Amino acid sequence: MSKNQKDLYKNKKIGTIPGSVIYTGKKNNNLIIETFDYNKDSCIELELASIEDSFPFKTTETVTWLNINGLNNVVEIEKIGKYYNLHPLVLEDIVNVSQRPKIDEYEDYIFIVLKMLYYDDSKNIISEQVSFILGKHCVLSFQEAEGDVFDSIRDRLRTAKGRIRGLNADYLLYTLIDAVVDHYFNIIETLGTKVEDLETLLFEGNPNETITQDIQGLKREILKVRRAIFPLREVISRIEKHESNLILKKTKTYYRDIYDHIIHVTENIDIYREMIWSLMDMYMTTISNKMNEVMKVLTIMASIFIPLTFIAGIYGMNFENIPELKYENAYFILWGVMIVLFTGMLFYFKRKKWL
């Protein structure tokens, strides 16, 4: 079990009061508050010093994206919760980074938890939690640490590329989720390459002994990715069916598109999963084949030489009366017999396709 996977349940704090806001991730992140406030005509981008500075944006008619990094700053997050009137359980879920992806629909906002998946430098899959709050004119996003997959969106906001600046917060949320889901394709591609590499190794027929561990490791990676992505299908389909005016009807087409992508990803995951199970089978077959080869060598050597040795043994006996021993050419005749036996058996094994 990898460190991360274990964290998933270790982080649950047993015996605490429900609704208490306790951060369960790693502790070393600074609070970074990034703000985009835009409409068709303008776009203000700010990095705020304190949470309080973000409050004025709530009341404007423009669309606001508040991106908060560093969930360990629980006090600040509780302030946002208070100001934006969030349910205590929502705040608890935001800072408890061992949530599974889910959606909770409240009267005047929607709360969504996703998993952002990426590979770290040592090629382990990292799963970072991102939470979104979709309000009337704003999207709040909460990340464990700095660094994310949203740079292209920031770019589009700054340069007014695409439709994004002209549309509402529900479209912004769509682009954010879409960016996360787009990254899943990266993960899937890398998983595919790994499966392919293992397969090549097996096809070449000479896998090293750590291959079972590699297969096992890959199996676990796929389980992990599955767990992060599968619940998303329900999340998105509930957004599509959402009935308030937070999600406009024309935006739902876009969410339908994300849904299709997720189905695409999950189908690929299932295919890789099946292929990995196949790999284990193939490995077992490889082992069996090798054992067979070893057995054949042993059988051939033993079968050929054991009878010959027996014959040699016979004429090594010390009986006083062994007539053959006295014939002048007996030794050479015996060699002839042995060579015939030898080639006969070779021929027999050849016909049996053991050679």
Place this chain on the structure above:
Amino acid sequence: MSKNQKDLYKNKKIGTIPGSVIYTGKKNNNLIIETFDYNKDSCIELELASIEDSFPFKTTETVTWLNINGLNNVVEIEKIGKYYNLHPLVLEDIVNVSQRPKIDEYEDYIFIVLKMLYYDDSKNIISEQVSFILGKHCVLSFQEAEGDVFDSIRDRLRTAKGRIRGLNADYLLYTLIDAVVDHYFNIIETLGTKVEDLETLLFEGNPNETITQDIQGLKREILKVRRAIFPLREVISRIEKHESNLILKKTKTYYRDIYDHIIHVTENIDIYREMIWSLMDMYMTTISNKMNEVMKVLTIMASIFIPLTFIAGIYGMNFENIPELKYENAYFILWGVMIVLFTGMLFYFKRKKWL
């Protein structure tokens, strides 16, 4: 099969009258009646001498939590049943500790059966039944024996920590169930550690012979936990959909939270289950690999020495006319031949990667 598991069905009393209240657990527990009666302003905590002392609390407007330990005191429990107007089948289910988790909705109360899971001193999973009755202003809880997972709730009631004192009985029930479910994370964590340990043992490649029993045992533990937890999903989702005023709408958000936790737990169980099946596969592979290694040693030893022994046998023969025997250096030449054969075969096996 562990003792406990067998009890689960042995406890069913065949041929008894339906609705007869017969205790099926272990017999040696005293009746302990614990009462909390509270509202926002005050909290009375009592340990009652007899069941009858608890009856006055029923009519108060304050929230009452009646916690009864010791289900073998059937007579007392029937008194409660009578006073609180419970259905005979409910009483039967309370004292029959081999129930599966379930919910029964009656007109003026809800009846819930859960399994409290914890490890005993010898690291076996113990599954203790807890039943709850949720009435208008009261929660009745029934446990087999003393000792439970509710201490943090008692504390909160005494010190008015959190929201609990200001809310109604449905919130109390939520905190109680939440405490039970929180403990499942403990179980899951320990199961995870066990799976991890077995995996490490297998990866190191030298498992002892009892590992199949360990894997088998772990499989059974997981089946047991699954059986205790899986039905809970339905229980909680039926609480969420419950339509009377016993469960307030604003409390349902909290039950939704428990539901998410249970899904989280069950997903982990399924992952561990799949990992354990994988472990068995890995073990089989380990055995096969070892057999392969043994075979190789045998094959190498036999293949190298059998032909050499044959040659020695040849010159051990007693033919009168074996010309080689008379050459002065024949013996040393033969040694040379043998050494060439020996190293040749070593080289051959090296190239085949058997060495």
Place this chain on the structure above:
Amino acid sequence: MSKNQKDLYKNKKIGTIPGSVIYTGKKNNNLIIETFDYNKDSCIELELASIEDSFPFKTTETVTWLNINGLNNVVEIEKIGKYYNLHPLVLEDIVNVSQRPKIDEYEDYIFIVLKMLYYDDSKNIISEQVSFILGKHCVLSFQEAEGDVFDSIRDRLRTAKGRIRGLNADYLLYTLIDAVVDHYFNIIETLGTKVEDLETLLFEGNPNETITQDIQGLKREILKVRRAIFPLREVISRIEKHESNLILKKTKTYYRDIYDHIIHVTENIDIYREMIWSLMDMYMTTISNKMNEVMKVLTIMASIFIPLTFIAGIYGMNFENIPELKYENAYFILWGVMIVLFTGMLFYFKRKKWL
């Protein structure tokens, strides 16, 4: 395939007219008609001479239980069918004892088919078909042969124990079905013991060769039990949802209870099923382990003695010039060399954990 299992489909009579009442069970049972006619105050118990004697009970307001044993008496059963106005297919199903459990709802009666499971003297599972007709004030039950699981109910009727005498026919039907389902727990318990015994045998590591047959047999028993019990879930849940006044609303709580029991039983069956599949795996592992052990002994013996024999062979050669042969202590030195080789190899195998 056991005899009984095959009967299940052999009994189907191909090419007969639909609705023709043809008995498909064993032929040697006498017709026994047992009647209980009761209300709160009185209970008449009769063993009737002929079917016709039972007809007067139909019109009384009291609850009547008509229990017919011996389905081979087709003519008599057709008389009942006529008098009680039963659909021809119902009569066909009653005497065709290879039905699967099912429920058919007609306008003024409900028809239910169950399987009564018990062990015969040679510990085979016997599956006997029981059919019930629930009318307004009567329950008709049809059994293949004498002997059933209803004695405790007869007792309760006679002695007015429990609620049974004060309630209507739908409650009587409930107690009858409950008695059948209660017996399933017996079956499950015995199956559990059998699984446990096989497991112990395997854990001790020295299973006899018939164990695969035992496992296979157990698998088939479980399939059989499953087939008898699984359809019951649907039967009971349709009783719960039944909308006529044949089933009173307050009785449905009791049927809910049966439903819970059946779920409990089916969950146990599934667990045992999974455990048996595991047992087969374990058996394969045991075989592999043993083979490994055998291989090791062979490898050690061969690896140690083959080189030593080779050395002995060398000095058995008859070359005229083998200098070593003439050294005084050569023989003893050789022994020393061999002992060193021998212990060296022993040590090597010890280090490899083969000894």
Place this chain on the structure above:
Amino acid sequence: MSKNQKDLYKNKKIGTIPGSVIYTGKKNNNLIIETFDYNKDSCIELELASIEDSFPFKTTETVTWLNINGLNNVVEIEKIGKYYNLHPLVLEDIVNVSQRPKIDEYEDYIFIVLKMLYYDDSKNIISEQVSFILGKHCVLSFQEAEGDVFDSIRDRLRTAKGRIRGLNADYLLYTLIDAVVDHYFNIIETLGTKVEDLETLLFEGNPNETITQDIQGLKREILKVRRAIFPLREVISRIEKHESNLILKKTKTYYRDIYDHIIHVTENIDIYREMIWSLMDMYMTTISNKMNEVMKVLTIMASIFIPLTFIAGIYGMNFENIPELKYENAYFILWGVMIVLFTGMLFYFKRKKWL
């Protein structure tokens, strides 16, 4: 893959115009048109010379059963289609004998495709397509060739046995389908016997080498039967739910009965399927067990004689100074030592249960 199975998809004619009536079966069947026209009082049975002769029966109030054998006579079948006003796709489906079982509901008729299963003389399962058109007062049935399972129905029509003559076309259709389904029990019974035979062969522990092919063949037969029968469940359940006056309400009870039979058959198929997978497991176990036995013999022979041969080798050496060689009784003492070694090892293997 059997010939028949391949035909199933080969028959599809790629690139043809939808709705074109092209026969896909074997070509050598004569057109045979059989007519039954009956009501309660009379029954006319005719073998018609041409399709056109059947048209007058359409308008009568009596029930007409038109049974057409020989689907290769496409022109005639198109005439029927025109006269009875059938959809072009229906005609296409009738003569395309590679349909899967299905039902198509049109405004004034129902179209049903079934598979009639029977064993041919060389015990292969033959699957012949039968199509039915249910009109207001008529049933049209289309078969590939002469010979079917409907003889008992013809008999009942002629002799007015059972209810059939007094009821409408929907009941006739029921008896026809019932006859087809009844025959499935034959198939299931034979499959069961085959599984049983293979199991016995395996239990006796000495299966011949073709058993894997037999198992594989049986697997394929079961797949074929499944494919023919499984879709029928949906067909029948849609007849039950059909809402026009083509199917009378009181006839639906009978269709419910067929539905139960099909469920019964499919459950048996699934059981046999699971048993066959088990058989393969058992066969693998048998092989492993045999290999084990072979290994043991080898190990015992080698382990016993290799050390003894070594000892003999020692005293075959030609050292000049081997003191033992000169002792008078050395040879006999050595025999004693060897016998002790021999029996000691025998005893050791006995204790290990290898003998």
Place this chain on the structure above:
Amino acid sequence: MSKNQKDLYKNKKIGTIPGSVIYTGKKNNNLIIETFDYNKDSCIELELASIEDSFPFKTTETVTWLNINGLNNVVEIEKIGKYYNLHPLVLEDIVNVSQRPKIDEYEDYIFIVLKMLYYDDSKNIISEQVSFILGKHCVLSFQEAEGDVFDSIRDRLRTAKGRIRGLNADYLLYTLIDAVVDHYFNIIETLGTKVEDLETLLFEGNPNETITQDIQGLKREILKVRRAIFPLREVISRIEKHESNLILKKTKTYYRDIYDHIIHVTENIDIYREMIWSLMDMYMTTISNKMNEVMKVLTIMASIFIPLTFIAGIYGMNFENIPELKYENAYFILWGVMIVLFTGMLFYFKRKKWL
């Protein structure tokens, strides 16, 4: 993993703006615009020079089929999108050739994505994406490259064969989809032949070593075909349920027919899938059987000659006093003993069925 499969997800362009029209296939295709404009009486067939030339056809009452080959000409396709008022996501999906089959229903058109499957010259399955837009009087089809399965439809349009010219665009779409689905039968047939060939190879008992790779390759092909075909079921069933006047009620019967074909294809895929898993099992059995055979030869050779060699060794010893050595006929008697031993053991192995 085949090249094509990898392309499926590699083509996804991460970080692009949603709704941006970026072609993801191979780049070397010319734009070919083919137009059929027809009604009952006339049919105009044109190959257009530029997209703009196709626009006049939009407003005519006649049915128009616009077939566009060469999706890399993104600019032209965007022009169509603009003129026909298509949603940006639709255009994105048309040129992103890694879509899974799907349907999107818009207000005045339906968008469908299919996969056209065929074998290329080196017998690899090629999956080419085809998209359809169904408008009021027009069908737009988009293909990656020239060459398709629609030639028979072109023919029918030109020659007014069948119903096609007299019906609306929804029927045209049906014939196009039908042509694609018809081709799946080709694929299935080839897959079936491949499975059959592998099976024959295995049944003959002497598979070459690449068979695991063939099985693995076939498994992957089937996964690929499944992924292309399975989602189609939902697509077609949603067409059937579509509620606008784009799809006439009488055309839906035809779509029902396609649906049946797809079910037929998918069932065959599942059967082949199960057969391939079986093949792997059979291969493992073949290996085990061979190993068994090898073991037997070894065991027989060793078991027969090892004791004989031991005896020869005994009389090769140099003890001064071995009485047997001096008997005149001892050598010949020994031969007799050895021959008896030899035949005895042969007989024993024969009885064990090892020979």
